[in-house]
Amino acid sequence: MGSHEADATRDVITGTFSINLIPVKNLFDSDAMNSFIFKAxxxxxxxxxxxxxxxxIxxxxxxxxVVHCPRVYKDVPIKIKGKEFMSNLIEFELGDLDIxxxxxxxxxxxxxxxCHSLENDSGRACNPLEAWKTETH
Known part of the structure; x- marks a missing residue:
C-alpha cells in the first residue's frame, strides 16, 4: 500500500517521525501482522x-x-514525540512509504x-500522530 491508497483508507493512519533524526513516512496499519522498512x-x-x-520470511x-523477505532489522530506534521505541522491521518493498x-x-x-476524530476544535485536520497514543511498561 502506498501513501495515496492509505490516505483514501479510513482504517490506517499515516504520519512522519524520525529514525536517528532522519524523517520517515510511516503507516500505522492494524491489518498488518508485522512491521516493515522500505529497501530505499x-x-x-x-x-x-x-x-x-x-x-x-x-x-x-x-x-x-506470498512475498519472501530476506532480513529483519532489529532494535531500530524510532522516535515519536520525543520518545524512542526500539522496533524490529522486515525489509520489504513498500512503494512510496518508508515504514x-x-x-x-x-x-x-x-x-x-x-481514528474517530481527526479534526480539532477549529475544524482543521489534526496531525494523525496527535490522535495516536502509546504507553510503555
Missing part, C-alpha cells in the same frame, strides 16, 4: 541498522500471494489508533 531507506539508515537477522499479502508499523509494534507498546 536502508541506505539512508545503514549506520544505525546494526542488528540484522538474515533469513527468509514469507509474508502473505491481502491478495493471498509500516503493524500489530506486532502496536501490541508491544500498547498502542492505540484513535
Amino acid at each position: 531507506m536502508l541506505l539512508k539508515l545503514s549506520y544505525c541498522l546494526k542488528n540484522v537477522d538474515d533469513r527468509d 514469507p509474508i502473505e499479502l491481502p491478495t493471498r500471494s 509500516i508499523l503493524g500489530m506486532d509494534w502496536l501490541c508491544r507498546y500498547n498502542g492505540e489508533i484513535r
Whole structure:
C-alpha cells in the first residue's frame, strides 16, 4: 500500500517521525501482522541498522500471494514525540512509504489508533500522530 491508497483508507493512519533524526513516512496499519522498512531507506539508515537477522520470511499479502523477505532489522530506534521505541522491521518493498508499523509494534507498546476524530476544535485536520497514543511498561 502506498501513501495515496492509505490516505483514501479510513482504517490506517499515516504520519512522519524520525529514525536517528532522519524523517520517515510511516503507516500505522492494524491489518498488518508485522512491521516493515522500505529497501530505499536502508541506505539512508545503514549506520544505525546494526542488528540484522538474515533469513527468509514469507509474508502473505491481502491478495493471498506470498512475498519472501530476506532480513529483519532489529532494535531500530524510532522516535515519536520525543520518545524512542526500539522496533524490529522486515525489509520489504513498500512503494512510496518508508515504514509500516503493524500489530506486532502496536501490541508491544500498547498502542492505540484513535481514528474517530481527526479534526480539532477549529475544524482543521489534526496531525494523525496527535490522535495516536502509546504507553510503555
